[in-house]
Amino acid sequence: xxxxxxxxxxxxxxxxxxxxxxxxxxxxxxxxxxxxxxxxxxxxxxxxxxxxxxxxxxxxxxxxxxxxxxxxxxxxxxxxxxxxxxxxxxxxxxxxxxxxxxxxxxxxxxxxxxxxxxxxxxxxxxxxxxxxxxxxxxxxxxxxxxxxxxxxxxxxxxxxxxxxxxxxxxxxxxxxxxxxxxxxxxxxxxxxxxxxxxxxxxxxxxxxxxxxxxxxxxxxxxxxxxxxxxxxxxxxxxxxxxxxxxxxxxxxxxxxxxxxxxxxxxxxxxxxxxxxxxxxxxxxxxxxxxxxxxxxxxxxxxxxxxxxxxxxxxxxxxxxxxxxxxxxxxxxxxxxxxxxxxxxxxxxxxxxxxxxxxxxxxxxxxxxxxxxxxxxxxxxx
Numbered sequence: 001x002x003x004x005x006x007x008x009x010x011x012x013x014x015x016x017x018x019x020x021x022x023x024x025x026x027x028x029x030x031x032x033x034x035x036x037x038x039x040x041x042x043x044x045x046x047x048x049x050x051x052x053x054x055x056x057x058x059x060x061x062x063x064x065x066x067x068x069x070x071x072x073x074x075x076x077x078x079x080x081x082x083x084x085x086x087x088x089x090x091x092x093x094x095x096x097x098x099x100x101x102x103x104x105x106x107x108x109x110x111x112x113x114x115x116x117x118x119x120x121x122x123x124x125x126x127x128x129x130x131x132x133x134x135x136x137x138x139x140x141x142x143x144x145x146x147x148x149x150x151x152x153x154x155x156x157x158x159x160x161x162x163x164x165x166x167x168x169x170x171x172x173x174x175x176x177x178x179x180x181x182x183x184x185x186x187x188x189x190x191x192x193x194x195x196x197x198x199x200x201x202x203x204x205x206x207x208x209x210x211x212x213x214x215x216x217x218x219x220x221x222x223x224x225x226x227x228x229x230x231x232x233x234x235x236x237x238x239x240x241x242x243x244x245x246x247x248x249x250x251x252x253x254x255x256x257x258x259x260x261x262x263x264x265x266x267x268x269x270x271x272x273x274x275x276x277x278x279x280x281x282x283x284x285x286x287x288x289x290x291x292x293x294x295x296x297x298x299x300x301x302x303x304x305x306x307x308x309x310x311x312x313x314x315x316x317x318x319x320x321x322x323x324x325x326x327x328x329x330x331x332x333x334x335x336x337x338x339x340x341x342x343x344x345x346x347x348x349x350x351x352x353x354x355x356x357x358x359x360x361x362x363x364x365x366x367x368x369x370x371x372x373x374x375x376x377x378x379x380x381x
Contacts, residue, residue, distance in 0.1 A: 073098060073114030073140065074339035075325050080119075081105050081314050088123040092143075093159030098325055100136035100143055101316035111156065114140050114322060117341025126150055126163075133173060133318055137182040138267050140322030142203055144185050146173040153185060153203055164201055168192045175230075177320070178203075179211065180222040180268050188216060214245050219265045221272070226296050228265035228274050234281060238263040238274075240297055250297040252278070253306055256285045267323035272296050273305075275323045277313065289313040293326065293337065305329065309337055 075098045082103045097111035097120075109122045126147050133146040144153045149166025151173060166172075168191055175188040179200070188198040198216035211220060218229040218241065229239040236257070237249035252261055261280040269275055274296055279289045291309040309326075313319065326337060 071115065073322070073325050075099065075114075075309070075321060075337070076112055076117050077338040077340045078310060078312065079112070079314055079316075079319075081316075082108075082110055082119055082121055086119060086121050088121050090123045091159060092122065092124075092154045092156060092161065094120045094122075094156055096140040096322070097136055097143070097156055098140055098322045099320070100134050101314065101319040102134060104314060104316050109134055109143075109145065109318075111136070111143065114325060117339075124152070124154075125161075126152060133176040134320060135176045135178055135185070135318070136320040136322055137178045137203075138180055138322060138324045139182040140325065142178075142182060144176055144178065145318075146176050146187070148172055149189065151176070151185070151187065151201065153201075162203070169197055170199065177219055178267070179215075179220065182324075184211070186211065186216060186219075214241050217241065219267060221268050221274075221296065223271040225271070226298055228268070228276070228296070230265065231261075231263045234260045234262050236260045238265075238276065238294065242298070248297050250294065256280070259284060266291065266319070266321050269293060269323050269326040270328070272299050273326075273329070275309065275321055275326060277319060286311070289315060291321070307333070307337065 073096055079099055079101065082105065084105070088108065094111060094113065096114045098114035098117075099112040101110055102108065103110050103121070106121065109124055109127065111120050111122065112118070113120065122143075124145055127145060133144075135144040137143070141155065141157055142153055143156055144151065146152070149170045149172055151164040151170075152161055154161040170187065170189050171192040173187050173189040177186050178184065179186055183203050185201040185203055186198070187201065188196070191197045198213075200211050200216075214220075214227050215224075218227040220227050225243050227241040229241060231239055236254070237251045237260075240248050240250060242248055252263070257278075257280050259281050261278045261284065264277045264279075266275040266277055272295055274294055276292055276294060277289055278286075278292050280287045282288075286308065290311045290313050293305070293307045293309055295304040295306070327335070329335065
């Protein structure tokens with residue numbers, strides 16, 4: 001600064017007075033608040049969009065039953081009868097199955113692939129015309145069937161089989177099912193004199209632990225504490241036997257089955273959870289045959305659960321499930337217990353529709369914030 005200019009300013013400071021407008025300070029302070037508010041709202045808008053995008057990026061993929069359903073397998077969300085043009089296969093190495101049943105239409109045994117949901121109609125050796133008795137092992141790896149007193153098993157992964165010819169003890173077989181370990185085949189029937197009988201057959205070697213007689217009347221739980229029985233008539237409860245052979249009932253939900261239902265055990269998902277086919281009379285809230293998952297009566301009622309696995313089960317003979325594929329319960333009613341294989345056939349759009357939806361919502365939120373900022377700016381101005 002030059003010396004002349006400095007001297008002139010010094011003269012002005014000594015000779016002139018200055019009275020600022022009292023409102024100037026308030027106007028400046030309001031302007032500063034508007035600037036800070038604008039910056040804050042813009043930041044919120046940007047963060048909203050970024051958070052929406054981040055949520056999409058980190059949102060976990062939906063987890064189906066049994067973890068990765070493609071590799072580990074799952075029970076399908078529905079069971080349909082086979083199409084008229086579905087051919088027969090004599091090669092029993094079709095892979096692990098999730099469901100087995102006799103088609104009501106063709107009378108042929110059918111298994112559903114656990115990993116792909118494909119239907120396979122089997123030409124079983126020594127199978128009677130009506131398809132006979134079928135039993136899929138809990139792990140889905142083996143299939144058993146019977147023609148009168150003759151019984152067969154097949155390994156669905158390599159196609160090998162075993163044959164048990166009829167004899168004086170099992171002249172006729174009326175029930176066929178697997179022990180929870182998938183290594184022992186349980187049967188009931190009559191001997192050559194018509195007397196009730198039953199027994200245990202090994203699937204791949206000698207029987208390690210013979211099952212007690214009570215187990216031959218139903219399906220034993222993995223821990224051996226309970227035996228699930230087939231209902232004789234329509235009633236309000238499912239029938240069980242305790243370890244000592246004492247009968248005990250498990251009441252069905254009265255709101256679903258006002259007139260009771262018939263219960264047929266299918267297998268045990270764990271020590272205390274039974275998979276069963278329940279057939280309710282017309283007029284019930286859930287009428288007709290369907291599959292359920294219920295807690296056995298050896299647990300306190302406060303721990304009981306009752307969930308419908310599948311509605312509209314076909315009226316098929318020998319319906320059985322690979323119950324090992326039922327996932328462990330996580331305590332929520334929204335947990336998927338089955339898998340919709342048909343949904344896998346439709347390829348998702350690039351990045352998926354959900355991505356566009358979330359981005360759209362984020363942008364809309366940002367626009368709303370900015371419009372609110374504009375109105376607030378005008379009010380403060």
